[in-house]
Amino acid sequence: MRLALFGGVYNNYLALRAAIADAKRRGVDGMYCLGDLGAFGPHPDRTIELIREFSIPCVQGNYDHSIGHELSDCQCGYTDPRDNYFAQISFDYTLSNTSAENRAFLRTLPPEIRLNVHGRRVLLCHGSPRRTNEFLWESTTSTAFLERLAEEHAADAIFATHTGLHWQRGLSGGRLFANVGVLGRPANDGTTRVWYAVAEFSEHGRVEDGPVCTVDFVPIEYDHRRLAREMRAEGLPEEFVETILTGWWTTCMEILPAKERRRGRY
Numbered sequence: 001m002r003l004a005l006f007g008g009v010y011n012n013y014l015a016l017r018a019a020i021a022d023a024k025r026r027g028v029d030g031m032y033c034l035g036d037l038g039a040f041g042p043h044p045d046r047t048i049e050l051i052r053e054f055s056i057p058c059v060q061g062n063y064d065h066s067i068g069h070e071l072s073d074c075q076c077g078y079t080d081p082r083d084n085y086f087a088q089i090s091f092d093y094t095l096s097n098t099s100a101e102n103r104a105f106l107r108t109l110p111p112e113i114r115l116n117v118h119g120r121r122v123l124l125c126h127g128s129p130r131r132t133n134e135f136l137w138e139s140t141t142s143t144a145f146l147e148r149l150a151e152e153h154a155a156d157a158i159f160a161t162h163t164g165l166h167w168q169r170g171l172s173g174g175r176l177f178a179n180v181g182v183l184g185r186p187a188n189d190g191t192t193r194v195w196y197a198v199a200e201f202s203e204h205g206r207v208e209d210g211p212v213c214t215v216d217f218v219p220i221e222y223d224h225r226r227l228a229r230e231m232r233a234e235g236l237p238e239e240f241v242e243t244i245l246t247g248w249w250t251t252c253m254e255i256l257p258a259k260e261r262r263r264g265r266y
Contacts, residue, residue, distance in 0.1 A: 001117050001201040004031040005124070007161025008061070009051075010184020011041030011094065015194045016050050018222040019183055028198060032113065034161040035061025035126040037106070038094035039074065039087075040184050041227060041244075042234040048102040060109035061126040061162070062133040066091065067098055068106030077133035080254030087252065089237060097234075117201045120212045123155035127162040136160060136179065138167040139259035146177045157212045159199070164188070164249075165260060166195050166217050174211045181217060186247040188264040193219040193247075 004023035009016050023031055033056050038044045044067075051058055060068075062075040074091040078084050098106075111132060115122040127134035129149055136146075150158060150171055157176045165188065166181030181187060181195035201213045228244045239250040248265040256264075 002028045003199045004028045005159050005180040005197045005199060006033045006183055007180040008036040008164060008182030008184045009047050010036060010039040011044045011047050012184045012227060013043060013046035013050055014227050015183040015220055015222045016047055019196050019220050020054055022220060031056045032124055033058040034124055034180060035059040036063040038063050038067050039090045040240055042230040044094045044098045045102055048105060057113055058109050059113055059124055059126050060111050064106040064109055067095055068103050075133055077135060078255055083252045083254050086237060118203050120156045120201060121154060122157045123153055124159050128160055129153040129158060135163050135255060137163060137257050137260060140257045143169060147171050150175050168215050176212050178215045185243055188249040189247055191247045192224045193221055195219055
């Protein structure tokens with residue numbers, strides 16, 4: 001059993017379309033999205049329409065909740081004024097360009113999805129099982145904390161997104177936590193590719209017999225130059241466009257821990 005897991009699409013319908021095609025070529029048994037369909041990029045309805053066209057089950061991210069309920073901001077969890085300034089530009093654009101029908105669709109999304117895959121308890125969430133907009137970073141999240149999340153939320157495998165950076169960690173008893181990355185923008189690595197995850201579950205064996213599953217992170221190339229042109233045409237900030245064209249984050253960085261930030265250009 002192989003599952004394709006898409007994180008933060010951020011209005012990047014071109015990357016989502018490419019990821020769906022890639023997952024289908026790989027013959028996955030299912031596709032799931034972990035939320036935040038809007039933000040950052042252009043034409044939010046195009047992303048939502050792809051999710052609906054392919055009947056991809058989707059977790060409600062903080063962005064989806066805010067847009068669906070027409071709140072005043074994205075509930076992203078930023079604390080820095082500059083981060084919040086750019087987040088507000090992105091939110092206002094997405095809200096004003098999401099149709100009433102699609103806002104209603106976003107309101108129907110569940111805060112988590114639970115699966116039983118060959119006896120493994122799988123939990124799909126956005127930020128963490130305890131809070132939608134919680135940032136779980138590789139460098140600052142302890143294994144003991146992840147163990148506690150798995151115990152308290154009765155999960156053998158937890159998959160999340162929200163931070164924009166993919167990573168995974170094995171836990172005791174073969175359990176696993178993985179951040180599946182995002183399709184919406186590059187991983188602050190100087191390349192224009194974006195990422196999703198494929199989780200493969202063996203049909204045989206219990207959790208204590210070995211890993212719950214294996215996780216492969218899949219890079220996706222898409223027409224990023226077209227996305228940049230459309231972002232400019234929609235009047236989105238040039239800082240956003242630069243990230244798409246260079247692969248380096250220029251905004252929403254103050255939340256990054258020191259180790260993750262040192263990997264970037266800024």
